[in-house]
Amino acid sequence: MTALADNPLLAFDLLLALAIAGLAVAALTVRDAFAMIVAFLVFGTLVALAWVRLVAPDVALAEVAVGAGVTGALLLRALAHLRGGSLSGRAAAPRAAAPTPAGTLGVNAVLAALATLALGLAWLGTSPGATGLETPVAAAMGQSGVEHAVTAVLLNFRAYDTLMEMVVLLAAVIVVWQVERGAADAPRPAMGEIYQGFARVALPVAVVAGGYLLWIGAEAPGGAFQAGAVLAAVALLILMSRIYRPRAAHRLVLRGGFVAGAAVFAVVALAVSGAGRVAFEYPPAHAKTLILLIEAVVTISIAATLAALFYGREPLSAAVPSSANRGKAQ
Amino acid sequence: MPDILGMSLMGAGALFFVAGSVGLLRFPDVFCRLHALTKADGLGLALICAGAALGAESPGEGLRIALVWAFVALASATGSHMIARHARRSGRPGRPEVRA
Numbered sequence: 001m002t003a004l005a006d007n008p009l010l011a012f013d014l015l016l017a018l019a020i021a022g023l024a025v026a027a028l029t030v031r032d033a034f035a036m037i038v039a040f041l042v043f044g045t046l047v048a049l050a051w052v053r054l055v056a057p058d059v060a061l062a063e064v065a066v067g068a069g070v071t072g073a074l075l076l077r078a079l080a081h082l083r084g085g086s087l088s089g090r091a092a093a094p095r096a097a098a099p100t101p102a103g104t105l106g107v108n109a110v111l112a113a114l115a116t117l118a119l120g121l122a123w124l125g126t127s128p129g130a131t132g133l134e135t136p137v138a139a140a141m142g143q144s145g146v147e148h149a150v151t152a153v154l155l156n157f158r159a160y161d162t163l164m165e166m167v168v169l170l171a172a173v174i175v176v177w178q179v180e181r182g183a184a185d186a187p188r189p190a191m192g193e194i195y196q197g198f199a200r201v202a203l204p205v206a207v208v209a210g211g212y213l214l215w216i217g218a219e220a221p222g223g224a225f226q227a228g229a230v231l232a233a234v235a236l237l238i239l240m241s242r243i244y245r246p247r248a249a250h251r252l253v254l255r256g257g258f259v260a261g262a263a264v265f266a267v268v269a270l271a272v273s274g275a276g277r278v279a280f281e282y283p284p285a286h287a288k289t290l291i292l293l294i295e296a297v298v299t300i301s302i303a304a305t306l307a308a309l310f311y312g313r314e315p316l317s318a319a320v321p322s323s324a325n326r327g328k329a330q
Numbered sequence: 331m332p333d334i335l336g337m338s339l340m341g342a343g344a345l346f347f348v349a350g351s352v353g354l355l356r357f358p359d360v361f362c363r364l365h366a367l368t369k370a371d372g373l374g375l376a377l378i379c380a381g382a383a384l385g386a387e388s389p390g391e392g393l394r395i396a397l398v399w400a401f402v403a404l405a406s407a408t409g410s411h412m413i414a415r416h417a418r419r420s421g422r423p424g425r426p427e428v429r430a
Contacts, residue, residue, distance in 0.1 A: 198405070
């Protein structure tokens with residue numbers, strides 16, 4: 001009873017933890033791929049809620065936008081591709097699920113056990129009540145150029161890691177464009193007039209919301225990854241409603257968009273070095289300008305990359321479909 | 331006083347969510363389920379947003395909550411329309427597994 005009095009949300013937290021674990025089990029054990037994806041999406045949303053309860057709103061925003069939103073769209077897109085263009089269609093009847101090879105199970109079990117062991121050791125090795133890196137970060141905030149600790153860490157104190165994250169995204173889109181070369185542009189269902197009207201109202205507002213998230217990231221939860229995910233969602237809606245269709249001639253611009261984030265990031269990092277500074281050591285007077293410049297370009301790159309991953313292939317001139325797909329889509 | 335009012339609005343909103351979820355689980359086909367879900371959850375969300383807006387620290391925050399409500403309502407109406415449209419066109423509206 002005392003625990004409940006100390007923390008009135010304890011019951012909620014326990015329920016949340018149970019639901020997350022249950023959804024993880026469901027996502028792994030359900031045999032229908034569509035149900036699996038839905039369980040995973042709900043799982044992502046609840047994990048975001050858990051981050052909110054841990055007072056980590058930045059992670060929560062990123063988790064719900066990327067982990068639940070964009071990843072969900074990618075998974076559903078992949079499933080539609082596997083089932084020949086339809087999600088619910090049983091055209092490709094669900095094959096009797098092949099049993100997972102024992103070797104795969106064993107390797108996964110060992111890896112999961114190692115990760116659990118490492119986390120447990122890290123937890124046991126931390127003295128209770130330790131403040132972690134909070135104090136050093138708070139002490140260095142004055143020279144970071146921004147007022148929000150998470151943005152200071154991501155774009156300044158550990159900017160190298162963030163640059164590597166951009167390179168990972170770039171590598172992903174390069175692989176997708178290589179692997180899916182020449183895949184046919186499967187007809188997608190026409191979305192209808194209601195959807196078109198919704199897109200006309202929602203898309204401009206979502207673009208403004210993305211810009212707001214980017215700008216507010218300097219002083220409050222938000223930033224490049226969250227803004228990029230929102231803009232990627234806009235791009236997904238545009239792609240699905242066929243307002244814009246990628247064409248072979250646009251590849252140069254698209255490649256520029258994919259590369260810009262990592263390139264500008266690296267150029268700024270190198271340009272500020274020299275004269276006694278190391279790479280990523282921004283001059284304090286210009287730190288905020290440089291960070292916002294990097295974040296703006298990184299946002300565009302993230303949005304372009306995530307949208308390209310959703311589109312799933314390099315746009316080739318032969319793959320441009322005629323509008324004849326619209327009527328027979330169902 | 332605004333606290334009590336806000337909490338009771340949110341509590342009422344949560345009740346509507348529970349009702350919508352019960353409808354989703356108990357109703358026989360995709361159209362009935364959409365009907366229960368969108369109506370009840372739409373009102374539930376409006377009540378919860380109203381409760382949250384009462385506790386907003388600035389007018390700007392209240393405005394953002396109102397925007398959240400407006401766009402979730404729009405998106406949910408559009409989404410349920412598309413689910414219903416797909417269910418009707420695929421010709422087997424009674425099939426329970428067609429639901430979202």
